[in-house]
Amino acid sequence: MNKEDRASSLPFISRPPGALFVLVLFAGLWACGGSGGEGAMSVITVDGSSTVFPIAEAVAEEYQLANPGTRVTVGVSGTGGGFKKFCAGEIDISDASRPIKDVEVAACAEAGIEFIELPIAYDGISVVTHPSNDWVGTLTPADLKRIWEPAAQGEITRWNQVKPGWPDQELRLFGPGVDSGTFDYFTQVIVGNEGASRGDFTSSEDDNVLVQGVSTDELAMGFFGYAYYEENQDRLNLVAIDDEDDANGAGAIEPSPDTVRDGTYQPLSRPVYIYVNPSALDRPEVAGFVGYFLNEGASLVREVGYVPLTDQEYALVEQRVEDRVTGTMYGHGNEMASLSSLLTGAGH
């Protein structure tokens, strides 16, 4: 047998060119079968808050089903992380569970990126414990501050250090990470200083990790967006918050779509937003996506567990999109103002 015969006695597939050819062919087949060969529509990139993620995911999914060929990716980098990418021009839409900060406005301005601020829903940050936790009844904001403020690091490490009657057991805390808008908002209203928090707890921008942590540990306590509680009610215990202000609801109030909507769940209710790059709106698929977000989005917001805006508020928000109103409505201390007043007042 001469050398040519020997070489060709092996099957086609086990000679290098053959094997590679088959692999590439395979990949090609997958590609054609997958996206149906539709080409040129760009990917709509969304990233940011883990709190807003359930809404963004739901809208993205329904939008893609209603408009085959469109493609949307949604990341969970945290509100801060989302803004960093947005101001670097890396994403089209930023999910945020707090308004944009001054330094972020400056970063965007420096990079020449404009933004349209769109409130899309209300959320009530929920404080939770393990279902078998029977000693925490209700909490006041002062209690929460005692637990979460920077001074508590290394000091308040057991339950009975929070309230004397509670068990002498380790206090295991779970909360959003520093890139999280929920973290920013919580520290702002509870500790009094945005970002001021103890550092010795399990922190994650992914609220699912927090749910897992609290639901599997009897000594745990955590906080995150209401949707994550609602989806996991059977494995979490909700803590009612008493803001000691009878004017908006006497006693301790549990978060729920009703209490968030009528404003009795304080101080942990807040709007959540998406920020859209106006130049991205020039792409029809992005404009369609944002429109879908504001129209069909309301029912999806409810489905996911958050509170939709009122029809009037949605109309005002849509007007902002149409008019391409850039810049933030916040600043000069009006963080707690109601959306209606902001939306009508901010106008142009």
Next chain:
Amino acid sequence: MTRSWRARIERLIESVLFACAALSIVVTLGIISVLAVETLQFFREVSPVDFLFGTVWTPLFFQKSFGVLPLVSGTLLVSVIAMSVAGPAGLLTAIYLSEYAPARVRRVVKPILEVLAGVPTVVYGYFALLFVTPLLQQVIPGLSGFNALSPGLVMGIMILPMVSSLSEDALRGVPGGLREAAYALGATKMQTTLRVVLPAALSGISAAGILAVSRAIGETMIVTIAAGQQPRLTANPLVSIETMTAYIVQVSLGDTPTGTLAYRTIFAVGMLLFVSTFLLNLVSNWLRERFREEYA
């Protein structure tokens, strides 16, 4: 085809092939430079002493602290637990397969152990979080959902095949003559194994153990899924901790932008990880070479 043209092609081919081989050097240089550049930038803002000896790791929080020891202790805690399973069990398995087991058994068992080694780590993570942890929680009250014990044990099982197969190679490398001499003197298998074969294979077995530790330290998914995300300096295996590898993943999931201090922390931690595993591998290789020299 002229002789010189042919020769030129041959030389060209040799250069191309050399380039392929040399690419591996480029990769190593790439790893080192990527890690070093970011780490040096990091050390411009944070002192190396604070980094290597500090006991609080809150790089992203209000009160920033860049002491990496909590991450190191988390890594070591899980690795120690893993080795306490993989070490004895792996060695005993190797002894059994090398000295006691009939050929039939070896033929069946060895591929199965290879399967254990080939299971993707994300599967082990699932197993640790959803099977082992709840199981342990029934036996150990107060065990956190995220803890070091569960991933440690599972990691031990994952590394067991590595310890066992490398130790077995070491045991088989001991010349038969030594064993026969011992039997001739009336020793039992156990006495022979423990007093003659094992000491002779010691450097090979140590090499295996050290390589396994290096693997345990570098393991990522099992701990990311099951060990938790709370960096703390502790020797308690029942609470949630964070390892160096899990920290890198945690920050990467948020895909921190370039140039920030947070971005650099993952490279600084990565550098520490790379240096430790590199040194361990070096020691392991040196031991294995020494063993080969003794019995080649």
Next chain:
Amino acid sequence: MTRRLRNQLLDHLLHGAGLGATLLGLVVLGALLFDIFSDGLGRISWEFLTSFPSRRAENAGVYAALAGTVWVISLTALFAVPIGIGAAIYLEEYGKRGGWSRVIEINIANLAGVPSVIYGLLGLGLLVRTLALGRSVIAGAATLALLVLPVVILSSREALRAVSPSLREASYALGATKWQTIWYQVLPVALPGMLTGMILALSRAIGETAPLITIGALTYVPFAPDGLWSPFTVLPIQVFNWVSRPQEAFLENAAAGIIVLLALLLVMNGTAAWLRDRFQQ
């Protein structure tokens, strides 16, 4: 007890301990497979294999992840196989003279022991940022290719070493040049062994999660990749995403995803074993 009796007892003890340790590994593997199959088998269906990820666990499927895996692994093979085989040929056939070769050999052995997450950092720092490839299929494939390169090189060298020297010598005796010998004589014989090694390296790459997370493969990608620069997700990352969600239904999805992953690995390793047997010469 006489000394002899005691020694025999201890001998049996060691035998038993060894057997027990061996069984430990097998038992745990059995428990793992049983757990996963009982959690996930019910979820496997054609719908599961052809659906995209969804917020509703019942509707979610692995199609995007499967397509992503095929894309990434195919590209990884495209990168790693020629370079790996080239390097192995050089080290085995040309470079026996020490010097650079020895350095390269030691280097490859060390690279094989570097944790996979470090390759992710390399990919992040070099490919995604410096070369600006972004969080794309090509960046992921290049990162994985670098990861499996040492393994491909090592196993290809084994295959080349197994070729009997007399084959080469006979070829030279007939007047063939070095490259002619390699291409026409050595490679065809070594190829099955090399293929086996390649497939094993790729099956390792299929299960890799950490390096791809580090370079930024997104976890919510509800479409199949449509180009080299497309965002992507892969099976292990999809499983990781589902494992992170606390709802039972998603955990079932994770188990089902694992079954698909294991099935894929089984096919690949089975092919490798079949190739090895078929061409055993």
